[in-house]
Amino acid sequence: MKRTVRLATLSLNKGKYDELYSVIKRYTDAKRVFVAHLRQTSLWRLLDRSKSFRDYAKARGLYPEGINVHLIDQAAFDAVDTCIRHIESCFARADIKAKTWRRFTDENERHYAYACLARYSAIGQIMGGGVPEISTVTTSLDARVKIAAYLHRVIRDALGSSWPTVVKARSMSLDSGLYSVADGDTPKGKTRRYVQVVSSTHHKRISLPLSGISRVSGNIRVVLDEEHQRAFIHVIYDVARLPRATGPAIALDWGITEVCTDSSGVHHGKEYGPALRSMTERRNKTDKARNRLHALSKKDAGSKRTKHIARNNLGTKKQQARLRRTKAQLQTISGATIKEVVYGEGNRTRAKKRVPQLPSQRPREIIIEDLSHLQGKAKSKNISRLCSSWARAENQERITVHAYVGGSGMKTVNAAYSSQTCPDPGCGYVHRDNRHGDVFHCRNPDWECNWQGDVDHVAAMNIASRIEDRQINRFTPYRE
Template sequence: MARMLILSCKNLRIIVKDDVIEIHYAFKKPPGRPVGADVIAVDKGYTEAFVDSDGDTHGMGLGKIMTEYSGKASKTAKARNKLHALEKKHREAGHTAKADRIKTNNLGTKKINARKNKAQKRIRNIAFKAAHSVVDKASLVISEDLSRPIAKKKPQKKYNRKMSAWAKGTLAEALESTTQQAKARNVLVNAAYTSQMDSNTHLLEGKRVGDKFHCANGDVLQADFNAALNLRHRYFDHEITLYTPHREVRRILLARSSGATMRQGA
């Protein structure tokens, strides 16, 4: 059981957690390294942390870590559910000693917590390295606002499980913290339909298939790169603000399209 001791007179915090002692103290953070001069937009991805509007990727390997962790976590959870059922069966049958052994030796959380902490640290490491790589290029970073859930967005259960670690905001935190430290700007824009728009026309044209976007003129772009270009354009779009509802965004985009149909909007 974790115990915490706070020494307020020294601005010091000592945390004793099992056999590990952590010492936390406050200090003034020094200025960050110089930033770039460009204005770029970044789309948060899964395989990589970010894809910018220049087509460069930052934080490769992020998806591999999350896929590996989520697969192991899912396999462990399924096995633990079977052991929970077995433990309950023996306890109800009066085999208390055997039920206790199953619970003590097979249903602990130490290894699970250690695996989770390791994965989170690896994800955080990649996220912050990717954010620094972005800020090295730009003094103004435009990114999507994913603090609110996308309406009617129902990803597959397996996909949702893999994205759970990413959805906690590690990438958003890394980008915001890094830009603040480097005295750059991180501007959030409305992300509605930026993945479904053709970055050549900025209209609801073309079609996204997996990680590729097929433009109306026949060009095939990487889907996150296409979205990053749309995010950059969205920053200069004064008609669509950060808080414009997604239905209103669709209405505006359809109104800009000559001969647009509801099927294109969908």
């Protein structure tokens, strides 16, 4: 498993930032030309190997003068990558593979169609009206003509007139030949790590100080952060796995007042609630104020005062910066909490090897709710659905990575009604009256069950038991 990690540089002075911008600009200009060229389907035969397109572009004189050739090679690879991703996403959206499968029933015909879809050279040929020959498949010419015509039509419809455009100079990708890493000392005697990247001047490198001392190797991407006049270095790490976990399985219920509650009733990450609440409250308050000002400026359109309001009170720059800050704060809390759940209490310092790692301290299986069934779960009117669903999706993604690293299995189950269902295996009574705010109290009218407890704990217990449940499987629609 690979994972991209984003490392920030310190703020760069204007000269350095401009230098970095200028090299990224030249890279982007080249990439733009490449991507535009690759719109011709006759060139798609070059997409199967990124080096073929690089050689073509070089031979055709598409390379700009006076700049490191290897950097432009990277721009060529990057362009190929962008185009492939675009084509693939169009194909996926139009469901081309499934359509083709349904359309042709003969085994050989399907084989031929899939072989064409797996090769950009074949796709390019089909788009040019040709009928590709695939050496590993034996199909009659008639059948091939028929399939090619079909694929031509569905691919044309899938792509429409869309093609990627490279507008802003924001990032460049570098292989290990185009940068180096060096360490220096700060005035306080600590280590400072620098990534020295290629510039647009011959033999000159731009030295970017990192804010931490993470390992930088392999292919990296340098991304400009205009707002803070700095850059991010995206590094791809290979994720190493710990030995397979053997501890008891746990189920989690994502929360709003805390990050999650597990099936033994422990609430994890209680600092989460206040942060999420203040984010929402602040948002509601400023939204109200903004709406008032909007209404005001509508009444009084074109006046000096309206223009003043539009400029000073209705901008989105500060609003977005604030949102980013709060999100970062929430991410810090949930990140630490999820690590604690996956690696065990106190194991946050795992990276520094202060805590011994016993497989029995980590859950052998982590069971979580399936996020496609969230509609019914908004627990609080004060927390906007938008915030909480954003946070859940983030948490879900994060725990997937950590569970992988920690050697735990992962299962998702349908969480519909998990907080309204009695967790007693002999009862299982479902009713919304079972729940009053944070308290669960079973109201089964048939006998005196009276099971009582914390509602999040109940939800987590139900999630845990559903792993065995056949009645509510993962695909049961919420309303059922």
